[in-house]
Amino acid sequence: xxxxxxxxxxxxxxxxxxxxxxxxxxxxxxxxxxxxxxxxxxxxxxxxxxxxxxxxxxxxxxxxxxxxxxxxxxxxxxxxxxxxxxxxxxxxxxxxxxxxxxxxxxxxxxxxxxxxxxxxxxxxxxxxxxxxxxxxxxxxxxxxxxxxxxxxxxxxxxxxxxxxxxxxxxxxxxxxxxxxxxxxxxxxxxxxxxxxxxxxxxxxxxxxxxxxxxxxxxxxxxxxxxxxxxxxxxxxxxxxxxxxxxxxxxxxxxxxxxxxxxxxxxxxxxxxxxxxxxxxxxxxxxxxxxxxxxxxxxxxxxxxxxxxxxxxxxxxxxxxxxxxxxxxxxxxxxxxxxxxxxxxxxxxxxxxxxxxxxxxxxxxxxxxxxxxxxxxxxxxxxxxxxxxxxxxxxxxxxxxxxxxxxxxxxxxxxxxxxxxxxxxxxxxxxxxxxxxxxxxxxxxxxxxxxxx
Amino acid sequence: xxxxxxxxxxxxxxxxxxxxxxxxxxxxxxxxxxxxxxxxxxxxxxxxxxxxxxxxxxxxxxxxxxxxxxxxxxxxxxxxxxxxxxxxxxxxxxxxxxxxxxxxxxxxxxxxxxxxxxxxxxxxxxxxxxxxxxxxxxxxxxxxxxxxxxxxxxxxxxxxxxxxxxxxxxxxxxxxxxxxxxxxxxxxxxxxxxxxxxxxxxxxxxxxxxxxxxxxxxxxxxxxxxxxxxxxxxxxxxxxxxxxxxxxxxxxxxxxxxxxxxxxxxxxxxxxxxxxxxxxxxxxxxxxxxxxxxxxxxxxxxxxxxxx
Numbered sequence: 001x002x003x004x005x006x007x008x009x010x011x012x013x014x015x016x017x018x019x020x021x022x023x024x025x026x027x028x029x030x031x032x033x034x035x036x037x038x039x040x041x042x043x044x045x046x047x048x049x050x051x052x053x054x055x056x057x058x059x060x061x062x063x064x065x066x067x068x069x070x071x072x073x074x075x076x077x078x079x080x081x082x083x084x085x086x087x088x089x090x091x092x093x094x095x096x097x098x099x100x101x102x103x104x105x106x107x108x109x110x111x112x113x114x115x116x117x118x119x120x121x122x123x124x125x126x127x128x129x130x131x132x133x134x135x136x137x138x139x140x141x142x143x144x145x146x147x148x149x150x151x152x153x154x155x156x157x158x159x160x161x162x163x164x165x166x167x168x169x170x171x172x173x174x175x176x177x178x179x180x181x182x183x184x185x186x187x188x189x190x191x192x193x194x195x196x197x198x199x200x201x202x203x204x205x206x207x208x209x210x211x212x213x214x215x216x217x218x219x220x221x222x223x224x225x226x227x228x229x230x231x232x233x234x235x236x237x238x239x240x241x242x243x244x245x246x247x248x249x250x251x252x253x254x255x256x257x258x259x260x261x262x263x264x265x266x267x268x269x270x271x272x273x274x275x276x277x278x279x280x281x282x283x284x285x286x287x288x289x290x291x292x293x294x295x296x297x298x299x300x301x302x303x304x305x306x307x308x309x310x311x312x313x314x315x316x317x318x319x320x321x322x323x324x325x326x327x328x329x330x331x332x333x334x335x336x337x338x339x340x341x342x343x344x345x346x347x348x349x350x351x352x353x354x355x356x357x358x359x360x361x362x363x364x365x366x367x368x369x370x371x372x373x374x375x376x377x378x379x380x381x382x383x384x385x386x387x388x389x390x391x392x393x394x395x396x397x398x399x400x401x402x403x404x405x406x407x408x409x410x411x412x413x414x415x416x417x418x419x420x421x422x423x424x425x426x427x428x429x430x431x432x433x434x435x436x437x438x439x440x441x442x443x444x445x446x447x448x449x450x451x452x
Numbered sequence: 453x454x455x456x457x458x459x460x461x462x463x464x465x466x467x468x469x470x471x472x473x474x475x476x477x478x479x480x481x482x483x484x485x486x487x488x489x490x491x492x493x494x495x496x497x498x499x500x501x502x503x504x505x506x507x508x509x510x511x512x513x514x515x516x517x518x519x520x521x522x523x524x525x526x527x528x529x530x531x532x533x534x535x536x537x538x539x540x541x542x543x544x545x546x547x548x549x550x551x552x553x554x555x556x557x558x559x560x561x562x563x564x565x566x567x568x569x570x571x572x573x574x575x576x577x578x579x580x581x582x583x584x585x586x587x588x589x590x591x592x593x594x595x596x597x598x599x600x601x602x603x604x605x606x607x608x609x610x611x612x613x614x615x616x617x618x619x620x621x622x623x624x625x626x627x628x629x630x631x632x633x634x635x636x637x638x639x640x641x642x643x644x645x646x647x648x649x650x651x652x653x654x655x656x657x658x659x660x661x662x663x664x665x666x667x668x669x670x671x672x673x674x675x676x677x678x679x680x681x682x683x684x685x686x687x688x689x690x691x692x693x694x695x696x697x698x699x700x701x702x703x704x705x706x707x708x709x710x711x712x713x714x715x716x717x718x719x720x721x722x723x724x725x726x727x728x729x730x731x732x733x734x735x736x737x738x739x740x741x742x743x744x745x746x747x748x749x750x751x752x753x754x755x756x757x758x759x760x
Contacts, residue, residue: 104717124721125721125723126723129723133500216610217610217701218609218610218695218700218701219696220696220698220700220701221720272587272588273587274586274587274588274606274607274610275587275607275610276607276610276611276701277585277586277587277607277608277609277610277611278586278587278588278607278610279582282586282588282589286588404721405721409721409722410723412518412722412725413518414719414720414721414722415721416720416721416722417698417719417720417721417722420698420700420720421698421700421701421702421703424700424701424702425701425702428610428612428701430612430701430702443518446517446518
């Protein structure tokens with residue numbers, strides 16, 4: 001009996017330990033075991049058997065790796081048919097993976113040499129690492145690349161901007177959604193300055209029908225992404241401030257950053273009670289059910305909100321200090337497309353990428369996915385009203401990207417994670433804006449040396 | 453017995469029978485475990501090659517101003533997580549088991565019902581409890597108001613002071629069936645003669661439980677304790693489901709499992725660090741190993757002598 005007990009405990013114990021330790025070895029084997037057969041069966045034989053040296057006029061199949069599984073119908077029904085009509089010799093297959101698994105699966109596939117011909121690129125360091133390992137081909141001389149500004153290319157270029165390795169596809173713009181019905185009922189106008197913003201919030205609060213500001217801090221990223229990165233560019237003057245941080249000429253303890261957190265701290269009084277435990281989908285539902293008035297977020301919500309909300313929606317820009325101040329918006333580059341350096345059909349891939357860099361693609365994509373804005377330098381004709389309004393801000397305001405994405409999140413503690421944590425704490429009222437600034441700067445000082 | 457010099461043939465059949473299990477077990481359990489321990493002594497250079505680094509990762513984990521607070525914070529939270537289970541889950545499990553063992557109507561029904569949360573998916577449990585406790589649409593606030601305690605309601609899952617205990621109690625709710633079944637099996641195994649003899653001697657129910665039954669199920673108490681310990685220091689999924697890998701607010705719900713996950717696989721823009729992750733995993737291994745050793749030496753030996 002006792003021996004059995006000892007044995008069974010040891011067994012249970014070793015099993016549990018092993019399962020926790022196993023994590024180290026699951027990834028490579030999984031990739032090696034599961035992927036090669038599938039890829040070997042479908043890809044190389046078809047290509048090698050039929051066309052010894054690639055001759056013109058042969059049918060070629062390209063595979064796109066992506067994390068956008070939500071977009072599968074749009075690629076299959078709209079984008080790929082449009083391309084295949086123009087280039088009948090090239091067949092394209094969109095083959096997405098779940099977003100959370102994409103980076104891991106893609107890395108394993110690239111290491112095993114079984115990844116698709118076209119790689120959807122995450123912005124900045126994740127893709128840069130793939131380029132440095134030699135998995136992504138440089139695309140500097142791709143026809144159509146001249147259609148993008150340096151700003152759009154930053155996300156998929158080396159730090160000195162000498163090599164670009166993905167074609168920029170789309171960005172998302174931050175701002176505030178509001179319930180037009182609520183504003184009309186209470187006779188309110190879109191606020192342009194911070195004073196007006198709080199007047200509007202006070203009026204909504206006094207009326208009591210709607211939650212003035214809809215946001216929760218349970219998931220933390222909203223506080224940083226939809227709070228800090230949304231309203232901050234007006235304080236740190238967009239790109240100017242972002243680059244100053246990278247160069248070490250500015251610190252998070254400087255006035256613009258402290259002021260941004262001070263604004264977030266004021267939001268606390270206007271949030272729904274119990275916001276500390278409100279999650280992102282809760283907040284979305286609260287707003288689209290018509291129970292909230294203002295929702296700080298970004299353009300990626302357009303499709304969902306237009307589908308779910310029964311009331312007319314409006315948007316306004318992040319407020320500025322004084323009326324007439326230069327405004328800045330977070331116009332965050334989010335998605336690009338690159339070429340697998342090991343592809344068997346480099347010419348066909350370049351043909352496809354050139355088409356992705358064209359104005360025709362930009363218009364198709366921008367309208368099929370409202371809220372994801374093409375980065376093409378020629379303005380795209382958008383049909384969605386809210387998307388049009390978002391994109392019109394580019395004419396009045398200067399664009400910037402989230403300041404934690406480029407270079408500054410390469411070390412530990414990770415700047416992005418820290419911004420999530422302290423921004424949520426500032427809104428919760430657990431720490432002051434000044435403390436938040438000090439913690440962030442101390443974390444950055446620990447590893448980041450701007451001179452290098 | 454006298455020694456008989458008999459030359460038995462080597463028991464090859466045992467080797468043959470053991471071979472498949474040993475092979476699979478070594479390949480998928482022992483090898484990964486050892487390889488993970490090996491990895492914790494290495495570090496990755498910028499050009500993606502691994503080099504031997506001795507104890508550097510461990511020194512970093514215990515002294516670095518970035519890692520040390522996270523490690524000790526996770527360790528402390530994990531101890532609280534464990535204590536809540538020991539003080540709430542196991543006594544309730546024992547209580548339920550003795551109620552079930554005392555017989556009566558609906559015993560099988562309740563036994564099944566009480567065990568059901570244990571077999572539910574963690575994702576479902578996290579989702580259900582998020583909804584129950586939600587300040588927007590949860591039933592908790594309404595129920596509290598109904599009994600006049602509406603003022604007590606707080607967004608427990610979102611507050612630094614209460615988040616960890618709340619998550620622990622959700623976990624208790626989920627797993628209370630396991631100690632209950634173990635205790636139940638031990639209690640119904642006690643021979644009726646012992647209980648009857650005690651009753652003849654004039655002992656009441658309370659005395660019978662604490663003087664007769666409880667000492668007899670002490671080995672099970674030890675097993676439940678050590679299973680809880682191992683389970684809690686390996687816990688990860690419930691917290692990941694409810695609070696995410698950053699285990700907020702302000703790392704209030706961060707335990708060893710979430711720290712390991714974040715370090716090994718990365719989080720959002722933080723890239724994964726396999727060697728540091730392996731170091732955290734090795735520390736989890738050491739913590740669990742020492743807990744089990746303490747149990748074996750201090751508890752199990754003593755219980756054996758008492759029982760016999």
